[in-house]
Amino acid sequence: MKIRLALLIALLSLQLASCATTSSPSASATLQGDTAHPGQTQGWVDTRLYFGLGPADQPSQGISESQWRAFLDKEVTPRFPDGLSVIDVYGQWQGKQETQPERLHSKLLVIDYPDTPENRSKIEAIRAAWKQRTGDQSVLRVTQPADVSF
Secondary structure (H helix, E strand, O other): OHHHHHHHHHHHHHHHHHHOOOOOOOOOOOOOOOOOOOOOOOOEEEEEEEEEEEEEOOOOOOHHHHHHHHHHHHHOOOOOOOOOOEEEEEEOOOOOOOOOOOOHHHHHHHEEEEEEEHHHHHHHHHHHHHHHHOOOOOEEEEHHHHHHHH
């Protein structure tokens, strides 16, 4: 009877162990000892900002590449100096006074950062600076939780 009980306990233990899973994928850090780029993060977010530069079929109109870089240098990099990504994208936007969507040459700015009120304020300051500089109605912001490992 003792052997049966011991086998039953062992079998149950194995079954329970096989059911255990982790909520995030196992990630190994490739960068060590850099507090701005930690090996494991908690409470970080991924924010994507979409900036319309001008008509897609008329590249000479709107914001030039040098004007975009000047905006990055003045408004974005000082707020998030630890890193960001910029991707050229095509987008469409239909404003409230328009009957057809505008086709736009656009930039997608991607920034991953600790989700704090200070950092969220920095994002909003970037959006406000772009709208003030260009007269655009909006800068689309998409923010979601991020599992980050450097």
